[in-house]
Amino acid sequence: MMAKTDSQYRYLARQLSSKAVLFTEMIHTNAILHGNQSKFLDHTKEQNPLVLQLGGNNPEALSKVCVLSNEIDYDEINLNLGCPSPKVKSGNFGAALMAQPELVKDCLTAMIENSDKTISVKIRLGINDEDINESLDKFVSMIAETGVNIFYVHARKAILEKLSPKDNREIPPLNYERVRQLKKDFKTLEIIANGGIKDINESKNAFSDLDGIMIGREAYSNPRILGNVDSILYQSNDMNKSLKEITENMFNYFDTLNRKSEIKRGLIHMHGLYSGLKDARRIRVLLSNFNYFKKAKNEIISLLDNQYSEVA
Numbered sequence: 001m002m003a004k005t006d007s008q009y010r011y012l013a014r015q016l017s018s019k020a021v022l023f024t025e026m027i028h029t030n031a032i033l034h035g036n037q038s039k040f041l042d043h044t045k046e047q048n049p050l051v052l053q054l055g056g057n058n059p060e061a062l063s064k065v066c067v068l069s070n071e072i073d074y075d076e077i078n079l080n081l082g083c084p085s086p087k088v089k090s091g092n093f094g095a096a097l098m099a100q101p102e103l104v105k106d107c108l109t110a111m112i113e114n115s116d117k118t119i120s121v122k123i124r125l126g127i128n129d130e131d132i133n134e135s136l137d138k139f140v141s142m143i144a145e146t147g148v149n150i151f152y153v154h155a156r157k158a159i160l161e162k163l164s165p166k167d168n169r170e171i172p173p174l175n176y177e178r179v180r181q182l183k184k185d186f187k188t189l190e191i192i193a194n195g196g197i198k199d200i201n202e203s204k205n206a207f208s209d210l211d212g213i214m215i216g217r218e219a220y221s222n223p224r225i226l227g228n229v230d231s232i233l234y235q236s237n238d239m240n241k242s243l244k245e246i247t248e249n250m251f252n253y254f255d256t257l258n259r260k261s262e263i264k265r266g267l268i269h270m271h272g273l274y275s276g277l278k279d280a281r282r283i284r285v286l287l288s289n290f291n292y293f294k295k296a297k298n299e300i301i302s303l304l305d306n307q308y309s310e311v312a
């Protein structure tokens with residue numbers, strides 16, 4: 001998620017789950033090819049399993065990025081075909097590409113030929129006034145001809161131009177049944193449902209006919225949800241850290257960062273970690289003051305001393 005799932009957020013997420021597959025923010029190929037490559041591509045080892053998500057529509061640029069990322073330890077490269085923002089639409093990438101399956105096929109074929117990683121796509125159910133009963137299967141079957149067989153499906157349409165990005169995540173209704181039908185129609189494809197998922201336990205049962213779930217906003221605003229991933233979905237109890245330990249680890253991690261901007265982002269990402277605690281507001285205030293944050297650490301830890309049992 002742009003401006004959310006950066007390296008600092010992913011470090012936090014790994015404190016809660018060692019198994020959840022994490023995504024980078026969507027990065028446009030031009031930003032990588034003409035910008036600071038190491039800023040965009042490098043990541044620390046403990047972030048895997050990790051998917052690099054790309055935005056773009058140029059097969060040559062996408063293949064160049066795939067070649068660069070062959071040197072980097074990503075587990076998968078995902079092409080974004082679901083972002084509805086006006087800026088993305090005017091650049092003709094993201095969800096706008098769902099109307100151009102031939103171009104998408106060229107992009108994916110180029111990526112597959114130049115990458116040693118699994119290539120996947122993130123899609124919507126369709127765009128604008130498409131009849132998703134027909135258009136979705138047609139689109140997916142064309143894309144699957146390239147060999148791509150992992151589809152992350154945001155279970156709603158994108159209405160381009162008429163709705164803001166935020167409204168496009170809320171107003172078009174969620175339609176999980178359409179995602180389920182897609183899996184029935186394409187049994188050999190991996191279909192992962194996304195949109196509105198807030199509870200790991202409930203969704204384990206609700207989406208047992210699919211190949212996985214993808215969680216966006218809830219994993220950001222309430223990262224503690226990730227604390228259930230390993231135990232409920234992978235039957236592993238290795239990651240049982242208290243909030244106090246996680247907080248200490250984050251502050252130790254900040255000591256290893258060189259840039260103030262990275263520490264500031266990390267502090268903001270921590271806000272959701274304490275949601276629901278009685279001192280959440282005070283902790284958020286402490287985390288918000290960069291000049292004070294080192295001194296704030298001890299106060300936060302002492303506030304947490306008494307609280308973890310309330311939320312565990």
Ligand SMILES: Cc1cc2nc3c(=O)[nH]c(=O)nc-3n(C[C@H](O)[C@H](O)[C@H](O)COP(=O)(O)O)c2cc1C
Pocket residue numbers: 001002003004024025026053080082083122154169194195196197214215216217218
């Ligand atoms: C601030 C923000 C940024 C997002 N950035 C991306 C992105 O870079 N790539 C992407 O595939 N989806 C992005 N999304 C969409 C989410 O991945 C997800 O598809 C959507 O929010 C629905 O899932 P949810 O209800 O679990 O959040 C973003 C969502 C938000 C709120």
